[in-house]
Amino acid sequence: MNWRTIMILMTLIIAAGCANDEGENEAGINDENANETSDQSVNNEQNEEIEELETTVANLEEERDQLLDEISALEAEQPDEDQGEEAETQESPFGENWTPHGDRFYDQVWMYQEQTELEAEVGYERESLDWTAAFGEISEEFNTEYPDLETAEDLVYTWIGERNMLTRPDSFDELTVRMNHTEDNEAEALIMKWGLRDDAIAGEDFLLYLESEDGTWQIRDLEQRIHCRRGTTESDGDVLCQ
Numbered sequence: 001m002n003w004r005t006i007m008i009l010m011t012l013i014i015a016a017g018c019a020n021d022e023g024e025n026e027a028g029i030n031d032e033n034a035n036e037t038s039d040q041s042v043n044n045e046q047n048e049e050i051e052e053l054e055t056t057v058a059n060l061e062e063e064r065d066q067l068l069d070e071i072s073a074l075e076a077e078q079p080d081e082d083q084g085e086e087a088e089t090q091e092s093p094f095g096e097n098w099t100p101h102g103d104r105f106y107d108q109v110w111m112y113q114e115q116t117e118l119e120a121e122v123g124y125e126r127e128s129l130d131w132t133a134a135f136g137e138i139s140e141e142f143n144t145e146y147p148d149l150e151t152a153e154d155l156v157y158t159w160i161g162e163r164n165m166l167t168r169p170d171s172f173d174e175l176t177v178r179m180n181h182t183e184d185n186e187a188e189a190l191i192m193k194w195g196l197r198d199d200a201i202a203g204e205d206f207l208l209y210l211e212s213e214d215g216t217w218q219i220r221d222l223e224q225r226i227h228c229r230r231g232t233t234e235s236d237g238d239v240l241c242q
Contacts, residue, residue, distance in 0.1 A: 105180055108203060108227060110194050124230040126202065129239060134206070134224035143218040152179065152187040152210045155217045159208065160191060172196050172203075185212040194227075200241040202229040 100107065111126055119125075142159060149155040156177060160166060165175060173195025180188040187210045194203035209221040228241035 100178055105178060105188075106190060106205075106207070108192055108194065108205060110174075110203065111227060119230075127228045127231050129226045129228065129232065129241070131207065131223040131225045133222070135222050139219040139222050147216060147218075149217045150215065152181070152189065152212070152217050155210060155219070156189045156191070156208065159219070165191075165193065186210065187217075198229075200229055201226055203227040 108128070111128060115124070115126075142162065146155070146158055149158060156179070160175075160177070169175075172193045174193070176190075176192040176194070178190040178192075180190070182188060189208040189210060191206045191208070192203065193205070196203060204227065205225040207223040207225070208219055209223075210217055211220045212218075226241060230242050232239050233242035234240070
């Protein structure tokens with residue numbers, strides 16, 4: 001084989017290699033184009049789904065607004081049950097802003113408690129009787145027996161002990177004591193019992209008017225108030241728990 005033949009063979013080999021490279025490049029370009037077409041198709045499908053969801057959300061919001069308008073219209077058509085009435089309403093002691101000061105000092109908070117199912121079924125409504133004078137002679141005897149009580153608080157808890165309120169805790173659910181010093185030598189003590197073991201009487205309160213003379217405290221006056229579990233009734237001109 002002479003050198004010319006060798007040169008011809010080498011030229012043919014090089015040409016064949018170049019042809020293979022061009023074929024591979026064309027195949028790669030075709031694959032890339034196919035991938036781009038597939039990705040574009042996926043993006044189009046996702047965009048269509050997003051548009052459908054946005055349309056659904058817009059429709060739901062429109063329906064919600066229509067329902068809210070209908071509710072507002074129905075509420076506006078309902079009659080006001082309290083219209084024409086000027087009933088004075090009190091803030092419930094169970095509210096956040098309630099404190100036992102001022103006129104609220106005398107409130108028995110359990111009177112604001114919601115009715116039980118049984119009370120509602122039988123038509124019971126709690127009601128409080130007015131304050132009435134009580135134990136006048138007993139108060140005088142107490143002052144005579146305890147002439148050296150140096151503070152209003154000493155007097156109050158001594159009086160509670162004399163009434164055996166601390167030795168019979170099973171006869172009621174709760175005992176509350178409030179003190180209000182109206183002047184340097186005057187005070188009010190409110191003693192409230194609630195949850196009495198009685199069908200008619202739910203609770204009873206005692207309001208002691210106290211005063212200090214010559215460094216000792218005494219009971220000047222005493223009032224009592226009854227809370228009725230089932231409302232009130234009249235008997236011989238007197239209002240009683242029924």
